[in-house]
Amino acid sequence: MKKLFGASLLAAGLALGSVAQAAPTLLNVSYDVMRDFYKDYNTAFQKHWKAEHKEDITLQMSFGGSSKQARSVIDGLPADVITMNMATDINALADNGKLVPDNWVSLLPNHSAPFTSATVFIVRKGNPKALKDWPDLLKDGVQVIVPNPKTSGNGRYTYLSAWGYVLKNGGDDTKAKAFVGKLFKQAPVLDTGGRAATTTFMTNQIGDVLVTFENEAEMIAREFGRDQFEVIYPSVSAEAEPPVAVVDKVVEKKGTRAAAEEYLKYLWSPEGQEIAAANYLRPRDPAVLAKYTDRFPKVDFLSVEKTFGDWRTVQKTHFSDGGLFDQIYAQ
16 A cells, blocks of 8 residues: 555656646847846736736846847757847748748737837937038048947848938938948947947947947936937838747747747737837837827937838848948948
């Protein structure tokens, strides 16, 4: 009887062990300026998952320059989900090893982008160089801090916004190329990602203006204090649509598809959208967005795809090796 009882305990222990092992673990490979958002979102999602499934879920994060992060996943970093700031970085996973399906962008609402953001200028308190719009960044003596468009979606949106400014004001591609070339000549350093550029500007006190996303401006305020800088909205901003996708090859291997899909879908839930707004990301839900008009000034967004073509064309023309950015920067 004693042996039988012991065997029963052992079997129960093994069963409990298997249940514990079954609790999913997800790795979200994301980009620099989303640390604060996912810190809040992951906590909320863990509570949601526990309530729905009566088990814990472990959420792991990896941050860096967006293109660098995409390359890490292509090279074997086992991301269950990838949350980037530009479609080119998820397209790269489709084009290299079919890690995501070619139609990934249509698998979730809003082109798989749960929120949007605008490009802004962060300037020193008092705006001593009087920087109001894109041409001001080309003035003699103005140092512009912006991450590298080859490794950072933040850098690419800056490039496209500046190019779009010229087109919107009657210029052609030749004038835009010269304008963007001069802009990047004003950069004393090109960091690999948006958070590194923030460190260069705020901690190392290099540069007169940091070009970044509006949600990063709020993170800077929380970390460094609101009295350290001012936020300027330029007249033209390419609409940033940070997309998300399940990494099919990884979740099939790990058996985490259901958890990964629910993790991303919850971004569109009322709670997910509220957390986005709290972190100064523009929610897609009109009802949530309407509650926060004070923090989201009206912006005349420039559509990247209507202006420049689909994202694969944008990447090939402007940011691939030997593309227009390389030509501009080499000069």
